[in-house]
Amino acid sequence: MKQQESLPKWAGYILKAICPARLLEEVEGDLIQRFNRHCLSHGMSRARRKLLVDIIKYLRPGIFLRHTISFNVNGFSMLRNYILSSYRHVLKFKLNAAFKLVGLTLAVFSLLIIAMYVSYHLSFDRYHRDYERIFRVNTERTENGIPERYGIAPLAFGQILSDGFPEIESYARIAVANRSDLKFNGKVVWGGVFQADSSLFDVLTFTFIEGDRRALREPGSIVLTRSLAKKIFNETSPLHQVLTINNGEQLFKVTAIIEDMPDNAHFRVDAFTLLAADAPFNINNIVSPPEFVDNASMLYVKLRPLATKASFLTRLENTLDKSVSKKIRKELGFKIYLQPLANLYLDPPLKYEFTRKGSTLYLYIFSLLGFFLLSIACINYTNLSLVNFLHRAREMGVRKIMGGGRREVVVQIIIETLLYCVTSLLLSVLLLYAVFPSIKEVIDPALTLSMLLKPGPVLIGSVALFALLTASAILPASWFVNSNVIADLKGAYGAGRKIKANVVLLYVQFAISAICISATLTVGKQMTFIHQKDLGLDRRNLLVLTMPEDFTKGKMIQLKSALREIPEVVNASNSSFRITGGYWKDWYTVEVGNEMQSFELYEVFSDDDLFATLGMTLKAGRLFNADNRADSGAAFVINETAVRALGLEEPVGKRILTHPEDSGKWEGTIVGVVNDIHINTLHHKVQPLVMRLPWQNEYPEYFVYVRVSEASANALHAIRATYHEIQPGYPLELEFVDDYYNGAYAAERKAFTSLQFATLIILVISSLGIFSLSMYMSARRMKEFGIRKVLGATIPQIVFVNVGHFLKIAMVASAIALPLSYLMMEEWLGGFAYQTNIGIGLFVWVFIIVLVMTILSTGFVAVSAAKVNPVDAIRKL
Amino acid sequence: MAKEFLGEFEELVLTMVAVLQEEAYGAAITAEIEHRLRREVTLSAVHVTLYRLEDKGYIRSKVGGATKERGGRRKRIYTVTSAGLAILKAMKEARMGLWKLVPQLKIS
Secondary structure, three states: OOOOOOOOHHHHHHHHHHOOHHHHHHHHHHHHHHHHHHHHHHOHHHHHHHHHHHHHOOOOHHHHOOOOOOOOHHHHHHHHHHHHHHHHHHHHOHHHHHHHHHHHHHHHHHHHHHHHHHHHHHOOOOOOOOHHHEEEEEEEEEEOOEEEEEOOEEOHHHHHHHOOOOOEEEEEEEEEEEEEEEEEOOEEEEEEEEEEOOOHHHHOOOOEEEOOOOOOOOOOEEEEEHHHHHHHHOOOOOOOOEEEEOOOOOEEEEEEEEOOOOOOOOOOOOEEEEOOOOOOOOOHHHHOHHHHHHOEEEEEEEEOOOOOHHHHHHHHHHHHOOOOOHHHHHHHOOEEEEEEHHHOOOOOOOEOOOOOOOOHHHHHHHHHHHHHHHHHHHHHHHHHHHHOHHHHHHHHHHHHHOOOOHHHHHHHHHHHHHHHHHHHHHHHHHHHHHHHHHHHHHOOOOOOHHHHHOHHHHHHHHHHHHHHHHHHHHHHHHHHHHOOHHHHHHOOOOOOOOHHHHHHHHHHHHHHHHHHHHHHHHHHHHHHHHHHOOOOOOOOOEEEEEOOOOOOHHHHHHHHHHHHHOOOEEEEEEEOOOOOOOOEEEEEEEEEOOEEEEEEEEEEEEOOOHHHHHOOOEEEEOOOOOOOHHHOOOEEEEEHHHHHHHOOOOOOOOEEEEOHHHOOOOEEEEEEEEOOOOOOOOOOOOOOEEEEOOHHHOOOOOEEEEEEOOOOHHHHHHHHHHHHHHOOOOOOEEEEHHHHHHHOOHHHHHHHHHHHHHHHHHHHHHHHHHHHHHHHHHHHOHHHHHHHHHOOOOHHHHHHHHHHHHHHHHHHHHHHHHHHHHHHHHHHHOOOOOOOOOHHHHHHHHHHHHHHHHHHHHHHHHHHHHHOOHHHHHHOO | OOOOOOOHHHHHHHHHHHHHHHHOOHHHHHHHHHHHHOOOOOHHHHHHHHHHHHHHOOEEEEEEEEOHHHOOOEEEEEEEOHHHHHHHHHHHHHHHHHHHHOOOOOOO
């Protein structure tokens, strides 16, 4: 058998990893010898197996503790030299250093903000103790064949769970109330009051200032947050004080004060009372939408450490069988599922979910922007390093001749890049500190500077910095390592060398710039579109006042007539909807063709002044008249979308009725058609709408719209005074519809501002790099330009040659980037029901902007290069 | 009895180094132990023991010749120092002394 001369490759690798170098030869030799002998005595395959065992047994302390750790002391003494030469270099090429630093600082600055933003949005609800084990019980129901997911579960589940489920540690239901007026000693303060089970504090984590987790055991107890308690009681001690809610009969005693809920909680609430409502679990409570919603609440469960979601759900389903059989539930499409607490904020919205919603889309956008900024900063740094290459080459040549090897060169480059990175980090933290208030306003008011020290941003930031460092150092290091020593010393590099890698980088840089520009333009266009879109109503000088729940019909009439007496007030009306979202929905039976058909229509209850107050136009028929008793409950006005949705050709005069069980009470005819108005944001389509007078005027609708001729302080003051006269002691909730409407696009506006800012930074950084690069290129081609000039080229021709090089790259890169950004923008616009079209004009604009940017950043250098006396240029080395 | 103490395997390897003289290197020692004592030993155990003995000063090593069988790698030849020989002797005598104290049972 032929003797083996070395170990198999894998064995060699393992051994090298384990064994100290000075022992390696002996060990290897012995292993080979032993292997060869085993081959003779036991055969090849057994010898191999024995070899493997032998090698693995080397993994013992007796061997690998014999590794000695040695420091290269030389590296340390050179450190000083590296820093010194970097410093001298900065002094010598101030502009280059400044450009590098500005680019890096802007990028790191933006990265820090993005890191804070992203980690803040990912931190939601993670402050609850054992949040991994807490879930919300959600339900799914099939309505008109479409499965609808709800963030609420039947109230009856509370009773069912209280029978003792081995899988759960605790559970709590939370029911949401509307805005509440808390009254104490004749003073009224608003607050969000939720009803909850007494076990709430065992499931979710709250910090008690006074009282403890047993606070909600007694009926009639109320737990307040610190800020609400301060608003109601000022300095008096709130504990054991008694207050009423919404002018009700029941008295509530304050039993505990909790700390305000943190910013990263998925719901915000000011007070909790004990949840008293309960309902049986029966088929009625899941089959009809209103009854389902009325008898449901949010339900949180905390599972035991080893319990699984599946085993809990199975037990719950089995228990439900006692009330409503599995078969029926399946027919109704009624399902139960658990949603982890930490996902509530970022998951897509559910019906009746009283949760603050974040958007993963904007998280992705911000992360992508961060990545773009990082890439641009790296490319810029690399470009600027190339510009310097020539000057550094001599230094590197000398270093290499004096014995500097690969390692030393790489270490030097890394140390220099590290110095730049650290400096820019310090500068950007300072910058952040200086401009933080405006950043907060633009991005998210919940951000705080102390977030920079939290593990999330530190992790994201350090990963990004490491990536920045590596990516920026890698190309310069490879040039310096691979360059020829002689050529280094002569400083003799042709113009073409080194440029190739940079051309690729330039393409990337231009492409990123083009994507950002087109995104900014598209978002900007959509924002303008939103602002200018005709909503079907005049939203300027329109106020909306929200009345408290105990506001009576008499007071409403009084208020409206008093308001009309104010000279600035043109008109006033009360109605059941609130602009930017929220109207009722019900089933209507309408005469279509010659038969009655059922439709689910949105409904608005209002007085007859609403049309004039909002500025709506009548398209056909007439409006209802509140003074005409026959119109109450019998005259219906629909919008144009409803005409289309119902498929009516001659809508006026058609029969329409609702709630047939009240036979004849809500029956009448369609008397008129009005134009579509956008009550919701433009994310949603206009819905088919029925407008009618309020329910027999039993109680008034709480939203009062007031049209003023001008929004002067005088007018507002007069409106407030009128209200306080009628409803003394209550604060007035008054807002401009315009503000309200614009406020509904806060996420988009923030994204737009951030995008504008990021695009600006990206353009600035790119321009710096391109400027320096063009300077370098024209210096390299000076002789060429001289010869061209001697042979008769004009200055514009030479400028064109110089600028053209960059223009070509810019145009090609933009052409590649545009389809990509088109797809991205389509995706974003898809979130709007009404969207601007992207159009060819946008692409033209992107090209123009990139063109201008390129010409601006290269033109100056190109012109000055073209003006040089050709004799000087040619004579030069 | 010397202050130093040798483990059973250490004593065995030390003895083998003394026995094999100029041929005392890792693979040979392992092979000899396997051959003479019919005992499975791994190379790594022998190497670790050799290094430990060298640290204690009972053996010293020098680099020896290479053979084709070893793929051209040089051997490391170990020789016993006088301290090593002394402890071997001391241990042997201590053991003999103890052995003498064992009552000599006769089997009839």
